[in-house]
Structures are given as structure tokens and as C-alpha cells.
Amino acid sequence: MALQYSKQLLLMVVVAVFHTKAKAATQPPNCPTKCGSVTIPFPFGTTKDCSLDNTFLINCNETSSTTSNSTTLIPFLPNTNQSVLNISLENGTLRVAWPVASDCYTEKGTLMNQKLQDINMTYFPLSPTRNKLIAVGCDTVGVFFATGSDGETYTSGCVALCNRRDDIVVNESCSGTGCCEVSIPHGHVLTEVVYASRSIFKNHLVVHNFNPCGYAFLVEDGNYRLAYKDLVELEMEFPVLLDWAIGNKTCEQAKKDISSYACKADKSTCHQAATKKLGYLCKCLDGYRGNPYLNHGCQDIDECEESNDCVNRTCVNRPGSYYCKCPTGYEGDGKRNGTRCSLKSRKEHMLIIALSVSVSVVGLLMGSIYAYWALKKIKLIKLKEQFFQQNGGLLLQQQLVKYGGSTETTKIFTAEELNKATNNFDEENIVGQGGQGTVYKGVLQDNRTLAIKKSKINDSSQVEPFINEVILLSQINHRNVVKLLGCCLETEVPLLVYEFIPNGTLYEHLHDLNQSIKLSWKTRLRIAKETAGVLAYLHSAASTPIIHRDVKSTNILLDDNLTAKVSDFGASRMVPLDKTQITTLVQGTMGYLDPEYFQTSQLTEKSDVYSFGVVLAELLTGKKALCFGRPEVGRNLALYFVSSMKEERCLRVKSEERPTMKEVAMGLEGILVIEEQQNWGSDKLPSEVTENKLNAAPSVINVEHGVGGSGINSSDSYSINQISMSGIGGR
Template identity: 60%
Template sequence: MMPMVLDWFIGNETCETIKTKSSDDVCQGDSTCYNVDNGSGYRCKCLDGYQGDPYLPNGCQDIDECKDPNLNKCEKICENTKGNYTCLCPKGYHGDGRTDGTGCVANQSGGSLIIELTVGLGIGITVLIAGSTWSYWAFKKWKLIKLKHKFFRQNGGLMLQQELSRRDSSTETAKIFSSEELETATNNYDESRIIGRGGYGTVYKGTLSDGRTVAIKKSQVVDESQIDQFINEVVVLSQINHRNVVKLLGCCLETEVPLLVYEFITNGTLFEHIHNKNKASSLTFETRLRIAAETAGVLSYLHSSASIPIIHRDVKSTNILLDDSYTAKVSDFGASRLVPLDQAGISTVVQGTLGYLDPEYLQTSQLTEKSDVYSFGVVLLELLTGQKALCFERLEEDRNLAMYFISALKEDRLVQILEKCVVDGAKIEMVEEIGSLARRCLRVKGEERPTMKEVAMELEGLRMMLEHHPWVNNDESRLEETEYLLGEASLKIGSNGGMNNVTYDSITDHIILQVGHGR
């Protein structure tokens, strides 16, 4: 018998033709249609990984290759999938797990664990650091806010707010600045913004958000027992509206030590202009006399015309500022004290600057208005002599300018210690008048010193004399003219060139004639 091969097919059309004629699949699920090679027609067969009858519904079933080692090429672990399988490696191994691939290779001892631990630890530490940092900054900010509130209360902020709220809304009062405002204004108190240092603190130049340039004083210490007094002074000083006083704009109470904000004066201190030889030439005798008169007028105003008498307590050339036109501006009331109207003086811890300090105040700790008079007398000497209040380059007995000046007066050598511009700028008679006034200011006993009002009036009178009829290189031929011009004011010039005490009241703006010589 001859063997036969039976070949069969369905119809005489191709798979493509059948598909175009019918929307239904000619072959059942998980099967595919293919064209026969030796004739026309088509057949169905199950997809790779499946077996069964492709012409019956669900006739093709998945082959589980993992059950038969001959059907898979896995080395260790076989995982069956629909129509296929996947090879895996057990824990501690790595690779594709196939016998025809890299297979499964054992990891180096502890390597995988170390990597996993390292990655996990790294992520954990990162999260911990991020969380800790956020918590730290949040806590720090909360603590800073709490500290600011503590300082605000401690420095009398609530009391100041109450005081300001009681003031007439039409009256300009101090502003309470936040610490952030002043930090921004000074670029976090950058060293380059420092314009002055002193015994009471450091002064910074700042620019407020509204464009105003200000001076911000950062004190070194604060007496907590004097907070009530400090608040009262801030309120009073902020209301002082005198052309020769540096205006107090406000304060910040959110720091450990209160910060004071003043208007900024452009031309530096009187000290710089007196003791810097390049600048001293700009201070003519007339300018020096005007500065002295303006300063005396301010102190007189503080002592007698302010709503509450104020003793400055630290009058010195570094606390007298000059604007571009050399107008005097008295500053730094940080050591100032308000004097109750029913008291002549107050007992305090001695504060001030050596060379300017009232010896009576130093001995008794009893602060009076005459303490300012003494300090002003030293400033007057600085203007006349160009010498520093305390100078260790002079002989030991002359280191103190007051003693040096008095010694020169006793030895009749006043002209020898005067600044050249003073000698050239006025007749010796006027300089002697000013020297005599300075000497009276420097008397050891306060009760023997003149008041600042008397000092201001005398200096203003001298200045008026200089302005209306300058005592500069006058010759005898002009004495008659002088008497004539000033006759209406009852000013009498003696034949010896001296003058009776003519004074000018800067507060009432009129000349006042004193009876007698006044010394």
C-alpha cells in the first residue's frame, strides 16, 4: 500500500478576502488565519503559546510552559504568562534567569543588602534633614516673634502706644518702627553703614522705605528701671520742633535695647570740623560764634521753654551736628533726663564724657541744668582754641582743656592758645568777652554759673553786634560810626574798646540790655 498525505483547506478564498466580506473573525479567540501554500483557501491555527481547536469558541488554551522543563529555558524560576513565560532569579541572585542568557548569578556577599540599606538610609536622612530644617526655621521664627513681643513689652511698647494714642492727632508724634524696617534700612546693620560710635552706642545711616535718609542709634545698654522715663522722653522729644535740634522720628522697641531713629544731618559733627585741619579753615570766627549761639539757644529752650525741662547731660562737640549751611543741630538725647517742674535737680548715676563732665555733678551725683552749662563752656573753648577737651599730648596739668584755658587766662596768654581764624576774625575785646563767658560757665560751683538762657542771650547779642557792625580790623576812626548806628539800642562802646553786656534773646527775638557787667 502506498502512504497518502491528506491536505485540506476551507473554501477557495484567502484570509484577506474573507475578512473584507465578514466583520466576524473566521478563526476563534487566541487563533489566527493563514493562507494555504498549495492551492486556494485558508486555515486557522492557535497562536504561539496556545494549543487546541482554533475553530471552536475558546478552543485555543494557554500552554503552561513552566510545567514542562522542555518547553521553557528558565534556569531557576519560571513564571507562566498568557501565551508565554518569564524567567526570574531568586533573592540573592541577579541576571535574566535564562539558560540561553546570563542566567542567575549570585550577588557578592552583603552587596545587595548594603546597597539597599545605603539607598534607604540616604532617603531617610534626606527626609529627616529636610523635616528638621523646616522645623528648626519654623521654631526659630516662632521664637523670634515671641522674643520681639517680649522686648516690646519689656521696653515699654504698650505704654508708648497708650501715650501716643492720647496725643492730639494734629501733633506730630514718634513712630514705632518694626525691627524688620530698620534692618532693611541699614542692610542688616552693615559695617559700611556706621557713621558714628560713642559711649552710648553706634549710629547707622539708613534709608527708609519712603526714601527718607535717617540716622539710627543702636544703644549698648538700657536701664530697665528707667523704662517709664525713657518712654516719656521719647514722646516729649519727638514733639520738640526746634530748628537747631535733630528731630527724633521714632523708635523700635522689638530689640533687646531700644533703637532711636533721627533725621539725618549731612555735614558731620562739630568735633570733626574743629579738629580736622582741612575742615577747620571753613569755620570762620563768625560761623563759630553763630554755632555757639545756636547751641546755647537750644539748651536754653530745653531748660526753660520746653513743656517739661530737659537736661541734655552729654553736651559735647561730637553731639552737635552741622548741616550743609553749617547750622548747628544738637543731637543724642540718649542720656537726657526730664526734670519735674517742682525740682531744681535730680539724683542720678553719673553719666557723661570726660573733659566735658561737670565736676560738681561728678562729686555729688546731683544733676542740674548747670551741668549742661559747664559742658557747653568746654564746647565754647573748643571753638575758640581748636583744642580737644581732653588731650594727653599736653602737659599733665593742662590735659583738661578747662584747666588749660583758665591757666592761660591767669598768665595773660589767652591770644597764644586761640585758633588763628579767631584771632584774625575779631578784635581781642570781643574774644575776651567770649572767654570771660566761658570762664563763668566753667566755675566749679554750679550756682555761680550763668543759666543757659543768660549764656544764649549774651552770645546772640555778640553775634548781632558782629553781623550789624563786624569787629574785624576796625580802626579807631570807626568808633564814632559804631556808637551812632547802635545808639538806638542804647549800646555804649567805651573808649577802651570794651563793651557793656548786650544780650539777645533768641526765643523772643529782641535785644535785652543787662544791668551791670554781669560777671
């Protein structure tokens, strides 16, 4: 409404006053820094990601040349026809091109056409101090009408007259003869302007032969000088300055919110925008140059390399400044505008000598301190090298080369950043403990959460399990294996850094009543399938087969979605492709340990199958693998489970009677398919439904002829209903 009223009022003023019957007619990374020949410095940008916000978005459009078939890139303000000519960070201005308003007449004084210019400035207001309204002609008035951000309207104008072409003095400022100029109303944020030209007397009849048209336009102050040809034709665009600023807060208000404060450079300062009611601007400190809106954007100016006032003196650059050094024995300011260098007095000479001695003593002292710290640093470096070798660094490098890995595949963390991440390994950050070490929760400076395993290495014999885990995890790439992110070998005991799995262990979920209710039948089945998939991958798909050797519920972690993540590969072993078993010292956890491996020391992949069978029994029954609080007959879950079933598959004493992990994984996958087909999987299931599911689902525990055969059969000592009540419906 205000804009429409403004246009109508301007036309009414022109018509009423002049009695006419005619009607009116530098950048963030990977962001472009230029559009055509125009530099686009941040906070401006050619995309949303490259600009501070949508306010500073510049469209980089391709335009065709009128004189050739070539095209060029020209920056434009969005949703306008205003092309951008220049962006000034220092002055907070945006130079754009605005068209000319005109009114032209025939030889008989009839209005031929009139161009009235109406320009809306969405984000950047017209600078009231840096622009002028200019009217060109010998029978012309230029009229300016604007709307401010306060809703008020403002007007201005000037008159240009002459009778003869020779009356005009070209290349001079516009004083009223042939052209006139007037300032823009000051002290206001002008967001919309309308300007036009009009004949004053007789529609240019008297001057038509050399001035058939009148013109009015806005132009940057000082950027126009009258020429004779302009009286005949002036169809072009002139540079106009718009003001810009960050937000609408004062510097003091903006500094309170450091996250949104735009002055990012450490050598920058904030000052208010020149136009009232706008926000603030950033600028580099004196003696610095660059982009204050970028981190480290302001760099020191080397005045000694540029123009300076050191006349016949030595120029010495300083951060943010410089000085002109007087010759030895002289004092004063060597700059051209300063005091001359003069000879120092005897007293001052003595003072210089005293100062020189003092400086020498201080220098000697500082040199001694520096030497002390340098020696201390050298000792620290040597100690770190000693720890590196002590913790198996050389062995790690050799093993990585042996198995085709590289030290570049894992990040080498420093002791300092891991100490900071764990608050010097505070006990409050402990999230787990095991035979191979203690696990701490840590948060890096970039807010990434990690799990940091501090190994329990007391002698050289314990180095191998640590190196073994690094080597193995560098070979494994599986979504259900805890990812090794890096290690640190420069501390007294080595540190392994893993992704952080936030939801604890499967053991905690199974044997904590408050947690176990979260594990529905379908969830337990999925966890079993995911764990089996990892072991099948280790046995069959890894470049070199791997036996985990310590499969148990405490080594199966759960993330926020209760997805299984197998961990702790310190006891694991690689099996050469030409062998099916290896002889090792027996290692594992009682209750999960393969009895055949325990008796023979012959480790095979079927040892993992047995341990997984115990985990599967845990999932089904909700009981611990080994519990001395139970009656003697039921202390060992595996033995109790076997005695309670007519057939037991994974838990067979003889390894050759057990299925492979690949068969187990396929069987569990088959059960999940039946789950989906029969729409099982409620979080809270009655024991009757659970029993039906167990009877219908293929079992990976007690299949007579391979995985996917008959269902679980009950016995007198351990029934299906007992399994469902203890394992699925509660403990």
C-alpha cells in the same frame, strides 16, 4: 506759508471749477475725573498736575445756556473752540464737535454768505479711517483740503445733486442724491484741514424753494443720516474723531525708558497707534478692564457676573478669563461654542481617582508645610512681642501717657525695612559710636536718608536711658534739635530712627585741620548761639524743664549749612516744675562734667551751663576739652582756660555764680548783632581783626555782672592773641 497757500489754493479751485464770482467768507488722586457730563480719564486731565503732560491738557470751561440762565461745564481743547464729547482709552480717539461749512443764496441766485471752516489740530490729528466728508444739497459740491505732518497737501470732494425734493430718500447713507460722502485720504497724519461747500450750476436757482443753501462737514463715519429739514437749514456741530497716542516712539523704544513708559498697570500691554507716525497706546489685557495708564488700573472682569457662554453649566471665574464647569464624571468644554460635556471613560475614571489621591497627598503635604510656617510665624510674632516688652515697650507707652504724648507721634518702623535700609547693619554704614549705641546711615525705599541708632542694651538696667530719650525727644520741638522720626522695638536691641545730619560733628570740624578752616569767627559764634538757644529752650520753654546732662562737641551735629543740631538725649533728665535740682548718679563726659555736680550728685540746669562753657572754650581755642598729649597744666581745657582768664563766667565752680542758659543765649545774640552792625564775619580773618572783635564783643564767658558786660580780658598766661591764633586763625 503752507497754511496760507492751502487756503488760497482751495478758493482758487472752487472759483475756477464752478465759475462763480463770489468770494469766500479716569485720574490720579485728588484730580477731577469729570468736566460736566464728560469723563476725563488719565493721561488726560484738567490741570497740568493731573495730566501726563501739556499735550493731554483739557480746559474745563463754564458756558451759559442759550435757553436758560443756567451755566454748565464743557471740556475744550486748549486754544480752540473744539468742545470734547468723549475720550476713548481703548480706541485711542478723542471725539470733538466741528462746525458745518455752508454757502447760501438769495432767490435771485446772489451769494448771501459763505462759511469756510479752517481747523488746526496741534496735538491730535484727524483720524483718516473713522471720518467722512459729507456734502448736503441739490446743487452742492463739498471740497476737502488738508495739510499733513510731512508738509504735503491732500484733497478730496464729492457732488450732491437733485431736481426735486421727492427724489431724496431720507435716513439712508449718502449716495449722491441730496447728499454725498467721501473718505478722507488714508495713510497720512493730517494736522490741518479746510473744508467748504459751493454751488455747481446756477447758485441754487432751480432748487432754491426747498434748498437755499449747500453744506459740507466732517463727521464720524456712520453718525449722519439725511433728513428733509437738513436741506433748508443745517446749522449745528457734528462729532469728529481725532487720533491720540503717547509720544512718538514705538513700543520697543518706549519700554527702554521705564521711568517715562506710560503703560503703568501690571495687567496692561503696549500696541502701536492706528495712524502711522504716531506713538503708542496702552490697553488692558484680555479679561481685564480699566485704565492701563494708572498703577493697578486694570482689574479682572468677572465674566460670571456678566454675559458668558455657560449654558446650564456652572461658570467659574479666573484671573483674566473664565470656564464652564462640566458635571462630575463628564468632560469637555461647557461653553456654548465648545464641545459638549460627555461622559468620561472607565480609564479616565481611574485616572481621576489617581489624581484625586495625588491631590489629597499633595494637599496634606502642603497643609503640613503651611502649618509649619504658620507655627514659625507665630513664634516670630511672640519673639517680637518678647523683644517689645524687653526693650521697654510697655514702659514707653506708660511714660508717653504720663507726659501727655502718644505712640502715634512717632513712626514704628519694622525690623525688615531697617535691615534693608542699612544692608543688615553693615559696618560700612556706621557714621558714629557713643556710650549709648552705634549710629548707622540708612536709605529707605523712598530714597529718604535716615540715621539709625542701635542701642547698647545688655540688661534691663539699660532700658531706661533708651526710653528716656524717646520720651524727651517726643516733648521737644526745636529746629536745632535732631528730630526723632520713630523707633523699632521688635529687635533684640531697640532702634531709634532720626533725621540724617550729613556734615558730621562739631568736634570733627574743630579738631580736623581740613575741616576747621571752614569755621569762621561768625560761623563759630552762630553755632554757639544756636546751641545755647536749644539749652535755653530745654531749661525755660519746654513744657517740663529738661537738663541735657551730656553737652559736648561730639553731641552737636552740623548740617550742610553748618547749622547746629543738638543730639543724644539718652542721659537727659526732666526736672519737675516744683524743683530746681535732682539727685542722680553722676553721668557725663570727663572734661565737660560740672565739678559741683561731680562732687554733690546734685544735677541742676547750671550743669549744662558749665558743659556749654567748655564747648564755648573749644570754639574759641580750637583745643580739645581733655587731651593727655598736652602738658599737665593744659590737659583739662576748662581748668586751663579759667587759669588763663582774669574772670570766668560759665566755667565758675560754684553753680550760683554761673549765668542761666537764657542769659548766655541772649548774650551770644547780642554779639551777633554787633557782628552785623560792624560787618564782621569774613571766612579768613587776620588775628589783629579777631582780637579787636573779641575785645569789643560782650563775653558770655567772663562777664562780671551778667551776660553782655565787659569784654574778654587777657592775662600773662593766656593772651587774646593766643586765643585768636589757636581758635580762629587755625589750630
